[in-house]
Structure formats: C-alpha cells, structure tokens
Amino acid sequence: MESLGVLLLHPLDTYLEQELDRRCRLLRLWDAPLDRRGEFLLAHASSIRAVVTGGGSGAGGDAALIDALPRLEIIACYAVGFDRVDLTRCRERGVRVTNTPGVLTDDVADLAVGLAIAALRRIPHADRYVRAGLWKANNGHYGLTTQFSGKRVGIIGLGRIGLAIAKRVEGFGCPVSYYQRTRQQQAYPNYTYLPTVVQLAADSDVLVVACSLNEQSHGIVSCELIEALGPRGVLVNVGRGEHVDQPELVAALAEGRLGGAGLDVFEAEPDVPEALMALDNVVLAPHMGSGTRETRKAMADLVLANLEAHALSKPLLTPVV
C-alpha cells in the first residue's frame, strides 16, 4: 500500500505511526498549526485516501472532515468505539469504516473489574494514604471498606466487553444482571435481563457501562439512574464520557447520593473536572481501557491489516460500514 495516502489525525501510538510511515504515504494533521488545518487539508486533499483516528476526545471523522477529503475511501479507527465518525456521511459517500473490536476486549474488561475493586476497596486511596505518611501518623485508624465479592453487578450492554466483564465477576461470586437495547435471542442462563436501565441500577450494587455510544445510549447514566443506584452504589464507566450526565454524577458523588465511581472516560478528555479530583470516593483513570503494550500493538496491526486489505481490494477484516 505504498501509494496509499493516509492522514493520521493525532498522535496515537509510535509503532502504528512508524509502520504507516514505512508502508504508506503518511501525512500528520498536527504538522499544521491548529488555525491552518483547513489550508493543510485543502493542499493535500487530492492525495488523502485514508484517515486513521483514535477513540478519545481528540478523535475525528466528522462530516466536515469527510467533506474536505473528496478522495477519501476509508476511515480506520484505532479503537472499538467509532462514535466520532459520521457513519451517515460515510454511507452517503461510500467511505468504508473499520474499528478494532475483539483485540481489546480482555483489557477493557480487566480494567473495568479493576476499577470496581479499586473503588469499593479504596486501593488507590490507601496507596495515597501510605505515601503521605498517614499510616505511621494515625497508626491504623482508617476505617472499613466494602467487600467486592458477592456484590450484585449490573452491566449496561452485554456485548463482547460486557460478557467478558460478566465472566470475570462470576469468579467473585457476583450475581450478574444486564440491560441492552435488544434482548438477546441467545439466553444467558446465569445472567438476569432487566427491561429498563433504571431497574438494572435499582437491582445493582455495582453498575458498569460497557455499551457503545449512540443516540439512545447518550446520557444513559441520568439523574434518575444515579438515584436508583443510590448512596451505596458504585458506577464504573469504561464506555464513553457522553454516556454519563457528568455534572449530575459529580454532584451525586460529592453529596453522597452515589456511593462511588471508577471512571476511565470523561466528557471532555483529557480534562477532568476539579470537583471530581477533590473527591475520595472516585477512582480516575486516563482512558486506558486498552492501554497495554500487547493490545495496542494488536490494535495497530489490525488497523494496518484493514488498510492493506482495502488497498488490495480484499474484504476488510473488521468493517463497521
């Protein structure tokens, strides 16, 4: 695919960038200053046939970008979430879209469970306590945390990641319930389906957001849901920041209306509200659900494989559109 002109929207991964540079004709959008991006796109529009983008807040693939690239054929997402890509515009233009499902499932599920334990057992908080010298100073007056094993886990979205989370928490004796748009034809005899997300929250001690972001799931963690989850409930979000009414979440945590949270994603990454930073009942992670060396390489290889398949007119490996 040496002649494939690829536009990388933002820095993602050194290995991916090096491979794109080596195997394609790579252009980096951030080589142009922010206020001259329009000119940059105009200057290179005739050679850009592919775009590579990530999954965080910096990701792109909106209508404006697509419209600025008349020769665009494919958008390859280095992420499983493709919510930033305007799929409608892609379909209209015949632009293919790929993502990186499967390879990151285990990592995201591992982190989701890790965040749940970290929130209930206050491990990062304890680590701060020890590093601040408070163990020595207080000599043991810390207080009791909450057991994780056996807690009722509710999962919003029982897709690949949701199922991987369910499998892990079963090892801790946690009963699993779930909600999703369509009740699966395949029965999960060990998991209880609940017809509304608020009912799921009411029946859960730990609620995990593991669904994709779309019109219906936007803001799914609402004021009503948070109230149903309650003062002893814990929210874990490994989906997207936009799944949550963030101001409401912050207020509920600060006021004790929600017990705790483990958050890997936020509304406007990489900005995390000061009000969240001030809280001790929340664990904050910098969108690192797929953040292992092994998985990021596998994701990069999948992006490259999809681009190569496209260049060779072969079937795409993981198409979305």
Added chain:
Amino acid sequence: MTSSEPPVLPTLLMFRVRELRFHAELRERYHVLDFFTSGEPLHGFLAAAAADPDPPRALVTAGGDSVSVDAAFLDAVPSLRFVFSTGAGLDHIDLDECARRGVAVANSGTVYSTDVADHAVGMLVDVLRRVSAAERFVRRGLWPLQGDYPLGTKLGGKRVGIIGLGNIGSLMAKRLEAFGCVIHYNSRKPKESVSYRYFTTVHDLASESDVLVVACVLSKETHHVVNRDVLDALGKDGIVINIGRGLNIDEAELVSALAEGRIAGAGLDVFEKEPKVPAELFSMDNVVLTHHCAAFTKESRSDLRDATIGNLEAFFSGKPLLTPVLPR
C-alpha cells in the same frame, strides 16, 4: 434468691487493644475483664482475674498486639478452658501447651479469606495496569500536559505463582483464572483436588511465574521465603504481591531489586516493621502500597462478630465450637 437479680454473666478475659463495635455486645453477654483498659501489668491483671469470684473460663485475643498465651499465662489463670483468637494468625498461642492442658482454641476461621483474596487481585490488576499510578497522574493535572499515561501489561496469559494454596490462595486462583491467568503454586504438599501446576520449591515457582503471590502463613519455614535468590529467579519482568506477612519477604532485598530494576513491580499490603514503610518505595510508580487493610471490610467485621459470639456461646453452652483449632 430474688427473681429480679440479673443472671450472672460468665467472666471473659479480653486482650485487644482497639475496641471494635461489637465489643459492646460482648459486655452485654459477659463479665469482661479487659487487660488493655485495666492499666495494670500483665502479672497483676492475671492474678486479679484468677482471684475473681467467677474466674474466667474463656479468653478473646487478637494477634499482633496481644501477649503470648503460653505456659506461664495458662499457669496464672488455671480456670481458662477456651481461647478465641480474632486474628488470622495463631503464632501468639502455644498450641502444644493448650493441647496438653485440654484448653480448647478457636479462631476466626475463614472470615477474612474472601476480602484478602479480593484485595490481592485488586492490587495485581493495579500493578499490571498501573491504576494507582495513573490516578496520581490524573489528580496532578498531568493528563492534559503529558498526554496518555504509559502502557501497562495484559493480565491474560500471565503465570501467577501462588506461595501457599490455602483458603486465600485458592480463592485468588479461582478469580484470576477468569482473567485468563495461568495458576502455578507451591505448598508444603501438592493438592490432589486442583489441576494447577505444582512446584516443589519457591525458587522453581518464581522462575516460571510472571507474578509471585505470597499467600502463606508466617512460620520458621516461610520467614524470608522470598529472598534474593527467589527474586532473581522471578526476574526483571516479574512482580511480587504480598498479602501474607512482611517477614515472608526479605524486605531490604525487595527494595533494592525494585530500585535496580531487577524486578518490575510490587503490590504490598504488609511490611516487616509496620507501620514503617521503606521510604525508597514512595518515589516508585511501579509499586502499590496499602496499610495492612486487606482483611478489613464491613462485611468481614460483621462475620468476625458472628464468629466471636458464636464460638463463645457454643463454648459456654457446652456445644461444639464453630471454628475449632483445638481439639484437632
């Protein structure tokens, strides 16, 4: 005898520094003689207890901050027939002396096992995926300035070598298998009921593990069971998790191995001289440090209350103990 006299409560010796909430319940059921609030030296306290009109037949003791229940102790309170230990360890009780005298002993059984296993798994995920370190990064406002946090490493396929496959080790193994970890172990003897790979020495276990977990009791044999040789066998990509006792690990060797990059990280709930933690660890991002809190949840405290009162009630009503250690 007037009918308004309250029933005589059996006398109970209490050896525990920190008052737990359920101690109030113990005071309702028993005539409690509390050593640490008496302010008296041990010898005088025991003499007074032995001279009580209803000398104590039972004792509640914690580990750690308690005195030793040894021959001298038992001589001083000959009325004692039952010892209940609220801690996990029994090293402060001379079991042979108790057996010789027919003194029954019970402990808290498995009330802590689940929570310790959960905490250990939580620390393992934290070290491999850098949860606490990344949180510090976020809380210091570095995410907008420095971009993504450095990558961690995948759990799936990691070989977890568990030293001591007792209650806690077994619970950990079951949990970690669901994450795709491969379980290896060392124990005094191989366990026929498990399919995990057994290693006859801790050195061999370490040489074929990516994560080494200390989940054994502290004894003469397991003092510094993780030493320089074991750490070398574990290697530069290996991590250590300790939810046993600080003395299970040669702490100085562990600290220098971490400082020199000869192992990759550690999750430590226990230390040789608690609450003192080696200062070198505070500047390391590849370690997770907690304050010997793996056992302490509201749930295990509630279970401890049930176990304490349950065993005491069983003893005083002549019924079988719930979680006996002696008689075996």
